[in-house]
Amino acid sequence: MRKLIPLLLVAMMLHVSSNAQTTENVALMDKRVVVLDAGHGGPRPGKCVGKVREADINLAVAKAVKASLNSRMPDLEVYLTRDDDTALHADRNVDNKLRAEFANKRGSDLLLSIHANAADSPKVCGSEVWVLSLDEDTLRQNRKNAGSFVDTGEMMLVENISKSSMGYIIALTNQMTNDPFNNTFARLADAEFKSLKRHSRGVKYNDWTVLYWLEGPGALVELGFMTNADELAYMTSDKGVKELGEALASSIIKFVESLDKMQSYTYSTDVETSAESSIEQKPAESKPADSAKESAKESVKEPAKESVKEPAKESVKEGTKEAAKEGYAIQLLSSRTELSTDDTQFKVYRGRVVMLQGSGSYKYKYCLAGYATAAEARADLQEVRKHFADAYVVRYSNGSIAK
Ligand SMILES: [Zn+2]
Numbered sequence: 001m002r003k004l005i006p007l008l009l010v011a012m013m014l015h016v017s018s019n020a021q022t023t024e025n026v027a028l029m030d031k032r033v034v035v036l037d038a039g040h041g042g043p044r045p046g047k048c049v050g051k052v053r054e055a056d057i058n059l060a061v062a063k064a065v066k067a068s069l070n071s072r073m074p075d076l077e078v079y080l081t082r083d084d085d086t087a088l089h090a091d092r093n094v095d096n097k098l099r100a101e102f103a104n105k106r107g108s109d110l111l112l113s114i115h116a117n118a119a120d121s122p123k124v125c126g127s128e129v130w131v132l133s134l135d136e137d138t139l140r141q142n143r144k145n146a147g148s149f150v151d152t153g154e155m156m157l158v159e160n161i162s163k164s165s166m167g168y169i170i171a172l173t174n175q176m177t178n179d180p181f182n183n184t185f186a187r188l189a190d191a192e193f194k195s196l197k198r199h200s201r202g203v204k205y206n207d208w209t210v211l212y213w214l215e216g217p218g219a220l221v222e223l224g225f226m227t228n229a230d231e232l233a234y235m236t237s238d239k240g241v242k243e244l245g246e247a248l249a250s251s252i253i254k255f256v257e258s259l260d261k262m263q264s265y266t267y268s269t270d271v272e273t274s275a276e277s278s279i280e281q282k283p284a285e286s287k288p289a290d291s292a293k294e295s296a297k298e299s300v301k302e303p304a305k306e307s308v309k310e311p312a313k314e315s316v317k318e319g320t321k322e323a324a325k326e327g328y329a330i331q332l333l334s335s336r337t338e339l340s341t342d343d344t345q346f347k348v349y350r351g352r353v354v355m356l357q358g359s360g361s362y363k364y365k366y367c368l369a370g371y372a373t374a375a376e377a378r379a380d381l382q383e384v385r386k387h388f389a390d391a392y393v394v395r396y397s398n399g400s401i402a403k
Contacts, residue, residue, distance in 0.1 A: 031076065034069065034076055034111075035078075035080075035111045037082075037099045037112065037114065038081065038082055039055070040053075040115075041055045041087050041088075044087060044092060047117070049227060049232060054118075057235050058114045058116060059083075059084075062114050063245075064244065065112070065114075065252070068246050068249035076253075077106075100215075103214060103215075104214065104215045104216070108216050110252060111210070111211075111214055113210045113220040114248075115223070117224065119227050120227075122227050122229065125199050125224065125225050125228040127193040127198060127221065127222060127223060128200075129204070129220075130204050130208060130211075131206075132178075132179075132205070133205035133207065134171060135205075136158060139205065154210075155207050158212075167213075171213070178214075182219055184255065189221060189248060190203055206220075208220050223244055326398075327369060327372060327395070328372070328376065328396070329369035329377065329395075330368045330394075331401075332391050333366050334362035335366070336361050337364070339355075348387055349384075352368065353366045354368070354369040354370075356399060358400070368380070
């Protein structure tokens with residue numbers, strides 16, 4: 001819950017301020033990860049109409065989504081839980097859990113499970129997007145109104161699960177955190193389905209096993225009804241597979257872009273907060289205000305190259321050895337994963353940066369460290385910003401960014 005509230009606040013703020021400040025001060029190595037899950041496979045073909053098997057439709061569309069994402073968003077890491085007609089496990093429940101764990105192991109930003117539907121009446125048609133719910137009333141209501149074939153074997157049946165079991169508590173915590181993201185993606189996917197001028201049956205809620213065990217955001221889509229002749233023809237045609245693949249890829253791209261916007265917004269607020277507390281706050285050992293201003297002015301007047309490169313180089317060496325000490329640093333970029341200080345992303349400062357621990361998901365902060373005062377660090381900032389436009393001054397102690 002504690003994690004959910006700030007995320008919701010950020011989401012709300014994004015709504016009112018779409019021109020939120022963004023920053024490039026984020027490592028390029030942090031790739032977004034999407035997992036595409038073609039439902040069923042192997043001994044479990046899903047629904048079958050004549051010779052057409054649901055597992056084959058799901059796989060064809062999953063591959064089309066991947067192909068579209070690979071060409072339109074090459075930086076995105078896209079995985080398929082299966083890329084041929086196999087199951088992940090002989091037992092259906094284990095199989096579905098393994099699909100979620102496949103995504104969990106890769107730290108996926110989204111899992112999309114792809115299915116096709118069936119109903120008693122051949123008239124029933126349309127796409128559906130399903131989001132995880134663990135609320136029994138919602139689930140009962142949804143199943144009653146589903147009007148389609150609801151395969152209870154694919155569900156957790158939450159009403160039968162012990163509410164004190166560890167699995168349920170973990171699923172509930174994940175669901176509460178991910179719910180806004182799940183719903184955001186579901187609306188995007190539904191909008192893309194509608195753009196294909198096909199009937200949409202909207203966003204629905206269920207306790208699908210594959211979503212239940214998922215740590216990150218996810219959704220399950222039903223592409224259309226295999227029991228409806230027109231939809232079956234569409235889902236098995238090259239045109240249909242391509243269009244469905246493009247549409248789902250579009251919704252994933254929009255979702256990933258909104259995650260990036262949210263992240264950079266959160267990050268830029270973090271920048272403002274830390275800038276305020278570290279630059280404005282005068283440390284006990286800092287120079288008097290006047291002399292600090294003087295030294296800042298001087299270095300600005302001087303040719304920038306001279307004033308920056310030498311002191312920065314020396315102070316970085318100091319910083320590396322004495323990262324435990326207090327001081328000021330210029331933060332170049334932050335990363336979700338640990339980088340080599342020799343990484344090419346550090347440009348002219350390769351091998352000279354120091355990693356400081358920060359908070360949040362971008363907790364590895366790469367800095368030019370070792371400045372005794374904020375003024376000294378600020379004096380170098382102009383030059384550093386020629387290479388890292390969003391660099392800023394931070395205070396640190398004991399190897400961590402200080403608040
Ligand atoms: Zn299915």
